[in-house]
Amino acid sequence: MTAELVRGQNHPLPHTRLEIRVSVGTPVIAGATLADDNGRVSGAGMVAHPGSPALPGLEVSRQAAADHRLAVDLGALPETVHRVAVLLALPAGGDGPSRFGAVAPPYAAVTALDGTEVVGYPLTGLDTESAVVALELYRRQGAWKIRAVGQGYAGGLAAMLADQGLDRAAELAATIQQAVAHGLTRSVAVPPPRSADGDRARHGTSLTASGTPAGTAPADTEAGPTAAPVPAHAGPVPSCPISYAHPRRAGTVPPPAPEGAGGAQARPAQQAQPGQPAPPVAGDAIGRCMEERLYNQVWGMFEDLARTTAAYRSAVDFAESRMDQDLDRALADPRSRIGSSGDTARAAARAKRDELTARAREALDRDLAQLTAESEVVEPALPVAYAGWDHPAWHAYRVPREAPMALRLGDLRLPERPELRIPMLVRLPLERGLWVDSGRSGSEATVGMDDAELRRLAVDTAVLHATRLLAVHPVGRYAVHVIDPAGAAAASLAPLTGAGVLAAPPASGAQGVSDVLSHLTQRVELVRMAVSGGATDSLPPGLDTAGQLLIVNDFPHGFDDRAVTRLRYLADEGPAVGVHLLLVADREDAGAYGPVLDPLWRSLLRLTPAPDDHLADPWVGHAWTYEPPRLPTGSGILRQVLSRVAGARTQWRP
Known part of the structure; x- marks a missing residue:
């Protein structure tokens, strides 16, 4: 059962490998500091941030986002580390909010690797602060605990880093902000929410995202070829009421399947074999029409591929780190560095590394196979705006009466499975x-x-x-x-x-x-x-x-x-x-x-x-x-x- 913390409360951590999930109503910077038993951070090399996201036992997001997942392996932290502080800060400049009081309260949760939530902490009461220490993981008598902190700083990221004991905190804060600005220019933007309350459902978890940008209009705006022209800021509107919920898999029962744009129609649901995932279905995502469901499904595939690959890479890094630690411990005694005992220790450490890596690859291949099967079902069902130029829908092309939600600008792939390509869809208007x-x-x-x-x-x-x-x-x-x-x-x-x-x-x-x-x-x-x-x-x-x-x-x-x-x-x-x-x-x-x-x-x-x-x-x-x-x-x-x-x-x- 999840423990809901209040400010100052602590809770024991039952696992050493954890994930810290943060959701906010706007893109924020997430980082973490590693401190000694006196709570002092020795230097910039002990700070994980978008410009330097990985430290031993810790990895944070590489850019500002409304949703973060921070990987923590407490067993892989240096022995001198006794405290891990999770930091959040609003990006400097830009059109976003400048204080946490202007957005929904951030929510931080600590979960086990299987997704089970251990503790949750809503950071309420923030106002003029633009940076906050959300959580602190600390070592006490050989065991790790977590404390809900919620300490805000109106002076922003620089003031928060200075309070962590860092020299040249302003310099480091500027470096972090520059890395975030660079990341935002190269990031594929998350589709903005357009529902009444701005909420989006992501795989069953309620999250919020940045507000509707300039260039959008209410969902009931009318547009058509016979209507009087309106300024383009009104934006296109699909032929159905739109709920801008993020993709949520529907299991073995797909949503109703009316005729979709471009003539595509969802395939009927098939029964899954016992112990096997349900066969993929085109349009198997939230939405009130086929175009919207396919759009959401593509974004769901994009996120699934990103996260399953991140889990694999993290597991491989953990396996390598654990092998190095096992070798260091086994060979700490000079007498064991030579002879058969040293060879045995090395072989055992490498065997353990290979076993962990193989298990991670097996899980990755299983997820990639499912995503590949889904892609093979979804790609033929895409409407013209989402389809590649080799898609048969283009041969039946007719000038549309309404503009679509989005269009395709190309494809995206990762090296773990280069043949699996996710359509790169961007919202309209651009x-x-x-x-x-x-x-x-x-x-x-x-x-x-x-x-x-x-x-x-x-x-x-x-x-x-x-x-x-x-x-x-x-x-x-x-x-x-x-x-x-x-x-x-x-x-x-x-x-x-x-x-x-x-x-x-x-x-x-x-x-x-x-x-x-x-x-x-x-x-x-x-x-x-x-x-x-x-x-x-x-x-x-x-x-x-x-x-x-x-x-x-x-x-x-x-x-x-x-x-x-x-x-x-x-x-x-x-x-x-x-x-x-x-x-x-x-x-x-x-x-x-x-x-x-x-x-x-x-x-x-x-x-x-x-x-x-x-x-x-x-x-x-x-x-x-x-x-x-x-x-x-x-x-x-x-x-x-x-x-x-x-x-x-x-x-x-x-």
Whole structure:
């Protein structure tokens, strides 16, 4: 039975290998300090944080998140460690809350490795504090206990670290905040909650996440091809009432299965064999329509793969650490370092390591097999917006009457099972723009490419992303502009220009760049003022209120300082009113601008034209290999889809 602690209360710990779970109503930093018997932390090397997440016997999350799982092996801690303090802090800067009193009280729980909760502690009573010591694990007379602390600090992370006895605490706090800022730029964002109370159910555990970002609207907003255009900040709405609950597996009985988007329908439930997991079913997640259930199911698979891989890696690290400790103990006596006794000790330690690793791999393979079977069922059932370009749904493509919840930007995989790929789905409307990196990232896939080939592939990838955005929106509700200052991307842009789906021919030269940026900047300014003043009805009659995508090739070539300023403005303010960037650029080419463009790069979601392991998940921070979209060899599906989009436009009247 779970013990619910109050501040100051302690409780014995029945296990030495534990997991500390933290859930908060907004992304927070989680860390831990290792202290001696006097409660003093000897230096920065005894602090686990996103920039340095692993210490002997302890591992924390690599980035800020609303949900954390910290792995603790008390038996693997150094003998000098007598206290482990679990720290939480709000990220500095950004649009998030600056004090814990503005969010739901954090909840911390200590669980055994099988998920059994040992103690729980709601951190109530916080107000102006932006950092808090949540829990303390401490050693007393050879046994470990846990204490509910809840000590908050209005001075933030630096004040909390200083109180832990650290010298140069402000310096370390700045390092941690920088690591968190970097992690947020490369993380795949968790889908925001849109239910009335903002709660999300994750595998049966009630959690909360960050609030709805700019660019969303209530779930009852109406949209359709015949409705009067509204500012893009209203966002698309699927054809069913939406509950933005995080995926929860439904066991052997799937939810009702109406006809899904793209003609996909959930398979009937099958009976599981005794002792075996239930056969996977497409749409086996919370949701009121098939599109929503499939979306939630994909996110559930993404999280399951992240966590089961994290458990495997932690178990392997534990096995290696335990072998080192066994060897140290066995060979502490110099007399046992030679002869048969030393060889026997080494063999026994390695055998134990191999046994633990094999058991961990067996559990991982079992979970991966289940996820692979689920993927094989889910992938064929995906609607067009979620489907790969080789999916049969594209051959039956028709311009939709409503925009989807999300769209696919590629796939994600981990090295433990590279053939298992999870669709990378992002919510619509886009929360931020996209950046297709045409530079050399060091990935193996680009080793044999020359610079010209890599740049061409980057533009080809951008065209695929733009085509999908056009294809999933109703006719007249999305427009694409192109800036190609030197005309270098004419061949790659040919499918878009040839189909006539662009808002205007690609802009080139200094004047063309200036005209397009001026037009879109003016649109953003007008819509922002109208929305903030509650006067959207007063927008000029000729103003295009459809969503806008600006493809910029070869940045910063052809951009003067004024154009760069406008581009930064569009990146910062555009997404809130439906204007997004799709930048095709090599960051090194913009080196002449110095750090002035750093906020621009951070505001965009970096994608690559070749496989690259630069993205992180929002739960444990694995480095995922991103697989960009690809057309099947010799396929004409791209031109077919663009032709249907263009045909629908010729018949449409606003």
